[in-house]
Amino acid sequence: MxxxxxxxxxxxxxxxxxxxxxxxxxxxxxxxxxxxxxxxxxxxxxxxNGPASALAAASSDLVGVLVHDIADPYFGILAGAVQESLGEPGVDGGRLAVVCGTRSSHERELACLTLLLRQRAAAVVITGSARDDPEAVRAVTTRLRRLTEAGTRVVLCGRPPLPEDIGAGTLTFDNRGGARKLTEHLLHLGHRRIGYLAGPRGRSTSRHRLEGHQEALAARGDADGPVVHVSFDRAAGYDGARALLQKDPRLTAVVCANDSVALGACAALRDLGLQVPRDVSVTGFVDLPFSGDAMPPLTTARLPLQQAGARAGRIATGAEEPPPGGRANVSAELIVRSSTAPPPS
Amino acid sequence: MxxxxxxxxxxxxxxxxxxxxxxxxxxxxxxxxxxxxxxxxxxxxxxxNGPASALAAASSDLVGVLVHDIADPYFGILAGAVQESLGEPGVDGGRLAVVCGTRSSHERELACLTLLLRQRAAAVVITGSARDDPEAVRAVTTRLRRLTEAGTRVVLCGRPPLPEDIGAGTLTFDNRGGARKLTEHLLHLGHRRIGYLAGPRGRSTSRHRLEGHQEALAARGDADGPVVHVSFDRAAGYDGARALLQKDPRLTAVVCANDSVALGACAALRDLGLQVPRDVSVTGFVDLPFSGDAMPPLTTARLPLQQAGARAGRIATGAEEPPPGGRANVSAELIVRSSTAPPPS
DNA sequence: AGCGCACTAGTAAGCGCTTTCTATCACCCC
DNA sequence: GGGGTGATAGAAAGCGCTTACTAGTGCGCT
The missing domain is CATH 1.10.260.40 (lambda repressor-like DNA-binding domains)
Structure with missing residues (x-):
């Protein structure tokens, strides 16, 4: 032994x-x-012996990271940054990241939180969009409160603040502002028939981005264009773009929920014989590492995932003070590349 | 309380x-x-109380996953698949994945293994290329042996087998074969001046892919072309492609260590005023999700990461028998897209 | 000289669970 | 009708560590 x-x-x-x-x-x-x-x-x-130590000291050196899907680069970058900020896995120090993929399922999210509670995790970083319905929000809040009560530090990253103050640090992403910038960019180029490929219904992120888009249209006095809701992946973007064009074949621009969806949309447009951006402009959101190498390079709103994740990790480990008031907003930057151009005349 | x-x-x-x-x-x-x-x-x-339970039962429900970098899609997909195969995080069941990014550092890899040993992990899946030098291999083997002795199941995924049988399951990737197919494809198209953008020196994966490439050349009686070693990322590919062309400006094809490197190479070629594939053909390796949407869509050798990771996870949890003899080889499939074409005449 | 304090190090009581061993109870068959 | 036989449940001994509390030094100070 x-x-x-x-x-x-x-x-x-x-x-x-x-x-x-x-x-x-x-x-x-x-x-x-x-x-x-x-x-x-x-x-x-x-x-x-970690368990023995954790039992006696009533605290472990595990940090939970909740993501929708590790394989999705958006979450991979976030999780990687959190993990990186946990410090060297030295002999004496060394926190370990427990990454939980929730597959966007509410039940799995709760189950993961319970599992983390059971491990007496030192901290939990929870990412990804939240469900909009109050029931779900309450369930998650209850679970998180249990965690903070047990001494676990809780940090939300890229997620709306909880309806109740339980001492969780919150880093929100400016989805609304980013979407506004993107749509303003298209309006500025002269687009008037803009379709919107939204994320799944009932998710905070989908809603905020859509609202930002509509704000920009409203500010100019334009009416909303067609909207189609899809999930956040490439395949959904492919199908969604076709659906959108069916609703209005004369669209000159498609604003997408994120880069993956935009990539799918570009592929669909290509397959329909349309050129991006000559015939239709397309925009993404997030600016994943490969978005600049895509065909065509994507105009998008950049979210500094790496920095946000690292900060969330530092707050989780107590290496950095939580933001004043417990919340901070991370802004999105407009990145113009060649997937957008003036509409065909 | x-x-x-x-x-x-x-x-x-x-x-x-x-x-x-x-x-x-x-x-x-x-x-x-x-x-x-x-x-x-x-x-x-x-x-x-997880720790108390783990202490008394002398085993935890944590499964360690060692990757070079979670943010890299290659590892993200692998880690996601492993995690997914761990089963539902239900109330009674539910293993948790502890993902450790080793940043390709030998020391960090050892430190992570120690941390996992300390947690009395139920299993460990270790991915990524191994260092070639015997000293490093021995150190890792020793650590892994300690783990198996402590009752932790060990699975290697996309990594060469250990020099010694410690009861670890091993899933190797056919890097050599994949590289051979890629080079044969280029030779078949008529390329005779082929450069090779290899992965970092002293790594098993880099070596195997390079060997496969050279085997294909040798089989045809051709001499090796120029080789430049870079790390496995896009930026390195960008610089590496320039270096390669400096060595031989008349190259008509560049074989890259993986898709990210290939993307960087494509960008570099574009910046040098060369068109892919009209002037120079480029190939990748792995077939990441976005490789088909890249500019241009990449010809590559597909590795079924998802399946391999899932299988590794199942072996780690005992849900699937280890392959006969403890090893299985996962083959790579040639995917031809538009980054390769006959050389300019 | 005597007292108290600053350092160290040991004693031992848990932390909350798992599991072996033991006890109890029906029940049934010869 | 008595003792074997299963099926359940309890008692209690740890699992390996942390950390109050306690004890033993040697030193400075009055």
Whole structure:
């Protein structure tokens, strides 16, 4: 069997309490003793028993990261940044990221939170859009409150603030503003028939982006164009674009919920014999790493995912103060590339 | 404080042993008692203390996934598939994926393994290329052996088998074969001056792909073209393509270590005023989701990451038998798109 | 010289669960 | 009718660590 604290203590000729103190470094130990203990640890290749330690100390070094889907680059970048900010996985320090894919399912999200509660996670970073219905929001809030009560730090990243203050730090993304900029850009180019390929219904992110789009139209006094709701992936964008053009074949621009959807839309338009941007302009959202290499390079609203994730991670570990008032808004920057151009005359 | 097993036991009027048995379901309990316990659990909103449970049972429900970088789609897909295959995060079941980004650093890889050992992880899936030098391989093997000795199941995914049998399941990717097919495709098109943009030196994956490429050349009796080593990302591909063309400005094709590198190479060629594939053909490797939407759509060798990751996860959880002999090879499929064409005449 | 304080290190009581061993109770068959 | 036989449930001994609390030094100060 693996060596235990007692083995190390015996070998170093000290008590287990002393070994524990050397390892945790939160209590003075004489230099001579300390080095004797360190030697014993090395000789036995001793590795702390995490569960035992977590039980006795009533806290673990696990940090939960809730994402919709790890394989989606949006969440991959977020999760990677959080994980990166957790610090070196050194012998003494080292928090571990527990990444949970919720597949956008409310039930799975709750189940994951319960699992994290059960692990007595040190912190939880929860990302992705929230469901709009109050019932769901309340359920998640309840779970998160349980977590904060248990001493787990909670950070929301790219998600609307909770309806109730439970001491969670919140980093929201300016989805509304980004969408407004994108639509203004199209209006500026002269587009008047703009379709909108929205994210799934009932999700905060979908709603905010759509609202931003409509605000821009309203500001100019234009009526809303056709809207089709799809999920946030490429395949949905492909189908959605066709549906949109069926509603109005004379569209000159399609605003998409995100870059993946935009890529699908571009493919669909191509297959319909339309050129982007000559015949139809297309915009994305987020600016994923490959969006600039896409065919054509996508005009989009950039969200600084890397920075946001890193900040969320630092807040989660206590390395950074939560933003004043518990909330901060991360703004989106308009990136103009070649998927948008003036409408055909 | 949160309710404990004892609280539930008191409320249900039974012993803690009984409650534990109801929860774990591995011991007969009378139906009446069982439902009484379940009610008490629900009423108190009881959640098991994971660390305590792991300590007593000497095993946790954490599964470690080692990747180079979560934000890289290659690893994101792999990690997502592993996580997905871990099963529903239900109340009773539910393994959690602990994703560790090693940033390709040998030291971090070892540190992560130690951390996982400390958590008494149920299993570990380790992905990504391995360092070629024996010293590093030995260090990793030692750590993995420690894990298997502690009862942790170990699965290698997309990584060469260990030099020693420690009971780890291994899923290798046919990097050599994929690279061979790609080069044969180019030779077939008529290319005779082919440059190779290899992955980082000293990595198994880089080496295997390069060897496959050279095998294809050798089979035809052709001499090797220029080779430049870069890291596995887009920026490196950009710089690498320029370096390659400096070595031989008359190249008609560039074979790249993976899709990201290929994307960078395409961008570099464009910036040099060359058209892909009219002037220079480019190939990738892996077939990431966006590779078909790239400019131009990439000819590449597809690796079924999703399936491989899922299988690795199932082996890790014991849901699937390890392959016969402990190893299986996952083959790569040639995908021809428009980044390759006959050389300019 | 005597007292108290600053350092260290040991003692031991848990942390909340799992599980072996044991006890109890029906029940049934010879 | 008595003892074997299952089926249930309880008692209690840890799992390996952390951390109050306690104890033993040696030193400075009055």
């Amino acid at each position: 693996a060596a235990t604290l007692a083995d190390v203590a015996a070998r170093a000729g000290v008590s287990t309490a002393t070994v524990s103190r050397v390892l945790r470094g939160n209590y003075p130990v004489a230099e001579a003793t300390r080095s004797r203990v360190r030697r014993a640890v090395a000789e036995l290749d001793y590795v702390v | 949160a309710a404990t097993l004892a609280d539930v036991a008191a409320r249900a009027g039974v012993s803690t042993a009984t409650v534990s048995r109801v929860l774990r379901g591995n011991y007969p309990v009378a139906e009446a008692t069982r439902s009484r316990v379940r009610r008490a659990v629900a009423e108190l909103d009881y959640v098991v």
